Structure formats: C-alpha cells, structure tokens
Amino acid sequence: MNRKRIIDIIIILVLACAPLFLNTYWVDVLNNIGIYAILALSLNFILGHTGLFHMGHAAFYAIGAYTTAILNTMYHIPIIWLMPLSGVLAGIFGYLVARPIIHLRGDYLLIVTIGIVEIVRIALVNNIFGITGGSNGIFGISRPKLWGFVIRRPQDFFYYIWIFLGISVYLFYRLENSRFGRALNYIKEDDLAAEGSGVDSSGYKLKAFIIGAIWAGFVGNIYASKMTIISPESFSFWESVILFVIVILGGSGSMRGIILGSFLIIGLPELFRQFASARMLIFGAAMVVMMIFRPQGIIPPKPRTYNLDFLKLGEAEK
Amino acid sequence: MELFIQQLTNGLAIGGIYALIALGYTMVYGVMKLINFAHGDLFSIGAYLGLTLLLSLGLVDKIGVLGGILLLMLMVMGLVGIIGIILERVAYRPLRKADRLSAVVSALGASIFFANSLMLIYGAKFRVYPHNILPKMAVDILGMKIPLIRILLLLASFILMTALYLFVQKTKTGTAIRAAAIDQGAAKLMGINVNKIISIVFFIGPALGGAAGIMVGLYYGQINFLMGWLYGLKAFIAAVIGGIGNIPGAMLGGIILGVVESLGAAYVSFAWKDAIAFLVLIIILIVRPTGILGERVAEKV
C-alpha cells in the first residue's frame, strides 16, 4: 500500500517535470495522451462502471469542441467561459440522445451509439445550420487565458491539460466511491436486481451518460483551443473506438488502468513511428490477444474499501 | 418517374448486396449471439481477392464472361469462407465462455487487423476493377433503360439467398444450424456437434460476404481497404431492421435499406445518405427493437 503511494508520487513528479527534459514534440504527445485519458475516464462512467456499450463518445466531444469554436469565433467569448457552457450543452445533448435508447440491450446500444456519432459527423460535414464550416471545419479559435496568462505553447498546455486531468481524477474518485458509483456498479452487475433493490436503473444509466457527456464537452473545449482549428475528421467513429479500447484494455472501471491505457495506445505508437504503417495491424492483433488472455484489462479495478472503525468492531476490515 | 425507377433498381441492386452481407451477421448472431465486427472486412477481402484473381488468372478471357465470373466468385467464396473459419478459431472460440464485451472487442481487433493487412498489401489508395469485363448494356423495361449489371446483381444475390434458404430449411445440416441458434445447450444434448455448426456458419457467412465484395467491385468499379467498415455497418443495420438472427429478415432488411437509402439520396439529400441508414436503424430500434420479423421475448425474472 505504502509502496504504491511512493510510486504514484514519483510518477507525478516525473510527469510534472517532463516539459523540462522533453522537446516540444514529445510534450505534445503527452498532451494528446492527457486529452485521451480524460475522455476515456469520462467514458469510463458509461462503459466501465455501468457496463453500457457506448461507442459514440466522440459525438459528445464534438459538441463541446464545436460549441466552443462557434461561440468563440462568432462572438469572441473567451475560451475559459465557454468551458462550462460546452460541458452543459454536451450534457444536454447526451441526455437527449440517450433517453430514447437507454433501454436497449447491450449490442443494440453499441450499434445505435455508432449511428449517433456518424450522424453527428455527417451533420458537421454538411455544415448543419450553416455554422460548422463543413468539412473544412472552423479555424481561428483563440487560446485560453487564465488570469491574464495566455496558454499558448505545448508546455503551457501540458500543465493546463494534466492539471485538469488531476482535478478530474480527484472528483471521479469521490464519485466512484460513493452512492453514485455503487449504483452504477449494481446496474452493471445485474440491472434487474439493482432495480429490485430500489436503484432507479434507467435514471442512473442516463446520469452516467450525462456526466460522461459533460466531461467530454469540457475536453472538447480544451481541444478546440489547443488546436485552434477543428474539423469533423477529429470526431470520427474511430476516435470513439480508440476511447472504447483504452477503457477496455486499460481496465474497465479502473482509473489507473485507463491512464496507463492512454499512454500505451496513444503514446506507444509514437515510439514506433518507423513501423507506422504496421502499427494499426499490431494494435488490432493486440486487442484480440488481450481479450483472450487478460479480458479484465491491464490493471483491473480494486474492490472498494470501507472504513468501519466507527462500528468499533474487533474484526472490522480496513 | 424515370428517376424513381432508376433509383429503385439501383436500390434493389445495392440492397441485394447489403442482404448478402447481412446474412453473415445474422447467421453468426443467431448461433453465437455475437456481432462479428470483422465481417465487413471479410467482405473487403473478398473484393480484393476477386481483383487479384481476376487480373492474374485471366479467367474471363479463357472461358468467357459469365463462366469466368462465376468461377471467380466460387473461388473467392471458398477462400473468404476459409478465412472466416480461421477467424472464428483464433479470435472467437477462446472467448466463447467469456462475457459478450470481450468478444465484441476481439471482433473489433480482428476488424482493425484485417483492414490494415489489406492496406499493407494493396496500399491505401482506391483500386480499380477492370471496367470492361461486363458489357455495358442496358435493358429496356417499360421504355426505361436499366443497366444490365443491376439486374444481374439482383439476380445473383437472389440466387445465393435462395440457395442459402433452401440449405437452412431443407437439409439436415441446416436444421442443425437452426437448432443451435435456438438453444446451443439443447442442440449439444441432441448430439449436434456445435463446434462444427459454428465452423459451417463461419464459412457460409463470410463466403456470401466475399461474393458481395466482388459484386461491389464490379458495380462501382473501385474498392478501398476501409469500405468494409461502412458496408458492414449498413449490412448490420439491415440485419437489425429485419430482426437479427432471422435469415429471411436479413434479406428483407437489406432490400429495404438499399431502397430507402437510394430513394433518400435522390429525393431527400445525397449528402445525408449515410445518415439516413442510421436514422432508420435508430427509429426501428426505438419503435420495434426486435426488427420487422423478429419475435418479442419477455425477459425472464
């Protein structure tokens, strides 16, 4: 237990110093890893904790990014202010699309969520309402400004993204280890039994979608301001597949696993750029092998622990 | 009217292709309750193998158009069928007792693997099918010129589907397949070799998909390593529309989807063509989740 904490602290320290010894390229790789990690953590509520096969997470991410891009380029609203709005709009969108489909069986839900992300992408390409800029997308998005400091260089974004990741992990940890997180796990285990124990199954499934969508919306805001250009290609179905795979390979329901998964799936291919063309091939084969030999993921979640000391029991578990 | 008939026949031709691919999804789903995400890529493999064999063997020159293409189709169907059996052995059989999610992820992995193998072998660009194989004839129907190839495609998919239907309904193996689809455990107890049945299903489905691959190559004239994904998705939608696990349902669903999409592209919007398919799927699943021909089953408490 203690050793684990020391390792955690070392990793955090090394990461915090990373921009000092890495060149811009690698810092940017770390930024991408961070972005995918937050997205995968938000998907984790839906896929990992609740067990809903959701393969359209990029749709929520897209709503957040386009909300930011459109309002920033048209009305010059500062990026930071747009972050909560992007989250809320993505959350509302998540609620609206999830509501009619929430009762669908596992693999049907999977296909429908693929459909949703494709419809969103097609709508963006077709310049829906004349505001998404079609397949060229939107450019000229401003940088975020925090207390007068403009976040511009990859190094700035590194701290911006990874601190946001840290805050997310902190809040998600609390959410997981409480009434909310437990309810999601009950539904994953057996939604009928959960309902029979007094858990509002469809209500909580929707809530999982909403919280996941809100966070994806936040990340959309970060991404838009990092790139300053966004286009529908960034929110394709494949992005959703990658997020899905990060969660499953890392370990459904395990935040450590998912962050490690982001490093492996986003970071590792960068190390093997000379094999760039073969890396997707290896990626596919690895998925098959992984499911056969370690389906629970690289780092499966630990069971929750409860402090029962207040019951003053001799054999209370720590 | 002219536009309508043209789009209708086009939709029927594409619908037949969707139906052929959908059969692979629906048969596998029926027996194993698994969405074989790699199925669309088996379809692409069929298209590429067809191209290779067409160019290298020169069958059309040697034994004529009809015989050449028929022989080509049979060869490709056999090869893709074998790849299907191998796929099941390697990626799905070890997961038969695992939970559904693992199998779905494994299927996705296999899909990515196949698509990228094609890219490594054939390159990322579009490949062109020889366009002068089939005579560019048009048939005069009610004063309208319908391209011959559409009729041939529809005919070919109809023959393949009928053959499959007769096989499943009339033969002993077909009965065993149907039995395994209803209850694998009970089928096993009745002395049916379920492993063999699954292998047969994984031969037939991909074989039909491979045939569809050649047909797309011949119809559109060009193929791409990623096309399997979209076709696969559409075909899966077709299977769901008809009622997944249900063989006539897949045929019906394919035809319906092809026609709706083709008419939608002409009368609603071409740019939204792909979105229409997904919209149809979502509406069907919300209104009647078991599809048109599927049966409703109450969940046991």
Place this chain on the structure above:
Amino acid sequence: MSLLELRNLTKTFGGLMAVNEVSFSVDKGAVVGLIGPNGAGKTTVFNLITGNYKPDSGEIIFEGENIVGLPTHKIVNLGIARTFQTIRLFQNLSVLENVLAGCHCRMKAGMLACMFRPKWQKEEEKEALKKAWAELEFVGLSKELTNKAKNLSYGNQRLLEIARALATSPKLIILDEPAGGMNEQETQELVELIGEIKKRGITVLLIEHDMSLVMRICEHIVVLEHGAKIAEGTPEEVKNNPLVIEAYLGVDED
C-alpha cells in the same frame, strides 16, 4: 388491517393465462404463504406486485394506494422489498456492497453531493454502513463482509438476498422460495429468521415448496392453481380443503 390487497389481478402471456382474477390481502404484521403446484403462477404474482410485470387488469393496493404501473424501484421505495427465486446478487461485489444496494433508496446524495461531499453526505454514508452492518449481523453474515457474493455458499447467498431486501427498510418483504437449496439445519435457521423479521414488525409474504415450513410459519395461506386462487385460510383449513388436496395429488412436490 390489510397492508397489501390484490384485486382481480389478471396477467396473460400471449394468450396463456398466467394469473386469473386473483384477489387476496395480506394483513399488517402477518406471515402469509402463497403456495401451489409448479406453474401455478406464484412467481408471476410476485412479479406483478413488484412491478416487474404489468397486470392486464386488476389493482394492487399497498397502504391504500394503487401501485399498478409504478416502476419497480418506486415500489421498493414505498416499502416492498423482494428476493428472487433464482438468486440475483451482485456476484462480483462484496457482501457489504450487496447490502449497501438496499440502503441506496433511503439515501439522498446525488452526483454533486458525491463529488463535493458535504458533511451530511458523509453522515449519510456512515449511517448506510451502520445499517448494512446491522442487517448482515441480523442474518448472521457479518463475518463475510469483504467476501465476494459469488464465493458464498448457496444458503448464505439466500440470506444475503434477505439482508439486501431488509436494508431497504421495507414494510413488506416478499420471499420467493427462501429455503430453496437449503439443507435441513439452514432451513430451521431460516424459520427462526423469518420469526425475527416478523418481530421487527415487517410483514412477510412468501412462496415456498417446503410444505412443512409453510405450515409452521404462515398464519395465512393462499393456494393457486393454473393461475387462479382455489383456496385460502389458516394452515389447518387449507390442509383439509378437498380442492387443495386434489390439486396436489399426483403432483411431485419436493
């Protein structure tokens, strides 16, 4: 006074009459048994009460309110908890967390409260743990706290289901074959446990195949056959009812 009243409840499955015009009432504080040969529709009646199925017609009155059409979790919230015939625990979660599931409906913390954890949320969480612990102690499983549910013996899994149901603080608990798969000693302990539940003022409605158990603990028995009620009364009355004897003759009961 009756706590639960079924009025002319009917349910068909595609033409098959599963429950036919069944009416009976369960008095507050009573232990009521629902018996009948296999396929008589007992579990269907339970599923109708708990909202898993919707009746074609008829009313289910709980504390003076018609609960037909309410979703299951709302019915649990009103005070009807159940166990399942085929055990439905959260197999991969700990024994403690299984019982905490029952506490869920008596808690309030939503998404924001869980994230930002105000003082009342922490108190609530503590109370839930206390309650869960108490219910585990009550059924005698407090030593298994961190064990996964799937590692428990069959009999203990049944007890865990009861603990989970009790954690919802029910007014009425519905037990679907609680002694199924239990050995004699476990069954005896179950009889005592049901007595304890009754002492807590919780009304019990149960389905059971073990006739001796039903006769021992139920003060009122309802008999179903082919989806219809054929008799009801005290164990003595039911035992001597010719219709009941006929219904059970030749039927293999274990």
